[in-house]
């Protein structure tokens with residue numbers, strides 16, 4: 001943060017400082033715009049779960065749906081409003097969508113949402129071909145319908161649909177009409193994703209100057225991949241709410257993704273709009289419920305968002321992650337990784353081998369790398385493949401081996417007022433018990449047990465359980481043992497098999 005010349009606290013970032021304090025929140029429309037994604041139909045229960053999570057992570061508004069669309073949409077909006085009333089949703093304002101049509105408004109109003117959002121196209125193409133009205137008729141419909149909704153005692157947002165293709169003077173007239181009819185918010189919709197950041201910023205600067213009596217939302221579609229940039233530009237121009245959906249769902253190419261907008265607001269302006277650490281889980285949930293896969297390359301939540309590949313990159317990241325990361329993955333509850341393949345360099349390879357508990361000499365490392373680069377057909381090498389190569393080069397057994405017999409660790413809790421050592425002695429003579437340790441913590445004794453097969457293991461565990469003084473046991477099967485490497489007397493490495 002820095003001080004502007006006029007003494008106002010400004011926020012920095014690329015292109016900053018901005019001439020005013022940026023104030024912004026998110027409206028999540030996953031349940032309305034998101035369900036307009038071809039192929040998506042959430043169940044009512046899924047919507048309730050998503051709404052609760054959205055409130056928990058801190059979005060300012062939830063656009064719950066357009067109640068007059070279908071019975072299940074009505075039911076979901078009703079129950080989400082009920083959750084707000086019961087305090088399950090604690091903060092988010094619940095918004096119901098509606099055409100500028102009395103029936104839609106009535107159906108929405110009977111549910112008593114916090115706000116009804118009434119949309120109406122304001123571009124000439126929408127007026128002429130969709131609404132088939134003149135500009136004057138449009139203004140009168142907008143005014144009349146907003147007043148009608150206000151008579152039901154509900155707050156109103158007016159959405160100027162296709163605002164970015166509208167004539168500015170008519171858009172301003174529509175906004176004024178909406179304000180005079182009782183709307184306290186106006187959504188400026190870039191309905192076909194046609195705007196550029198500069199044009200959007202100017203548009204919001206003009207609107208906030210020419211009609212400061214309402215607060216403005218930006219609803220940016222992503223047809224040209226500009227939704228996030230346009231949303232940020234709108235905030236710089238004076239918008240105070242950004243419309244988003246989880247994973248950027250929505251009509252055609254969707255709208256600005258919640259996760260990207262939230263990270264960008266923090267990265268560029270230092271503004272926390274939601275609990276970022278939970279957005280990845282929310283994204284996975286919506287991916288599952290929507291059936292729309294998140295591409296690996298998707299920012300923030302994509303599988304590859306924090307995975308590095310080229311040797312130069314990995315070497316840089318190992319020295320300091322800032323070299324190739326715009327923000328730490330921990331911000332969004334994730335961790336970084338890197339792949340091993342023909343693009344790998346020595347540093348990456350050495351780090352990966354060390355992570356696998358394998359130390360090699362400089363010559364061995366060079367030879368392993370040479371062999372890795374020969375496997376150019378593989379998309380990437382799994383740890384298993386790398387260890388196989390390392391075994392070939394070093395001649396040591398490095399891969400985890402499944403145990404030939406069944407091995408288990410058994411924790412034991414003793415009866416109260418019994419001397420633990422007495423119980424431990426009794427247990428130590430059971431055939432199959434190989435090691436006994438008295439331990440601190442929740443349990444009293446830890447046993448290592450070996451058996452030839454499950455039946456025999458069961459017998460050993462039964463014998464432990466029926467030993468006098470044993471109150472409770474918990475058995476963990478050992479799945480595999482990792483070979484440990486030891487230094488020999490000359491400081492060289494040798495591996496136990």
Ligand SMILES: CC(=O)SCCNC(=O)CCNC(=O)[C@H](O)C(C)(C)COP(=O)(O)OP(=O)(O)OC[C@H]1O[C@@H](n2cnc3c(N)ncnc32)[C@H](O)[C@@H]1OP(=O)(O)O
Pocket residue numbers: 036066068069070098099100101119120121130131161191251
């Ligand atoms: C850009 C956006 O995403 S805005 C949100 C759009 N949301 C939706 O479309 C929700 C899903 N839609 C639906 O379920 C249906 O279209 C309904 C229930 C809204 C309307 O269904 P129908 O009455 O069968 O009309 P249909 O969908 O065929 O056509 C839309 C009608 O609404 C009118 N209309 C469209 N937008 C508006 C508006 N903002 N205000 C008033 N009327 C409108 C159209 O002119 C057309 O009227 P017409 O039937 O007299 O020609």
Ligand SMILES: O=C(O)CCC(=O)C(=O)O
Pocket residue numbers: 033117119159160161162187188189190191192219221243
């Ligand atoms: O209601 C809004 O703010 C936006 C409506 C919409 O989905 C759009 O214009 O793309």
Ligand SMILES: [Mg+2]
Pocket residue numbers: 033191219221250251255
């Ligand atoms: Mg939209």
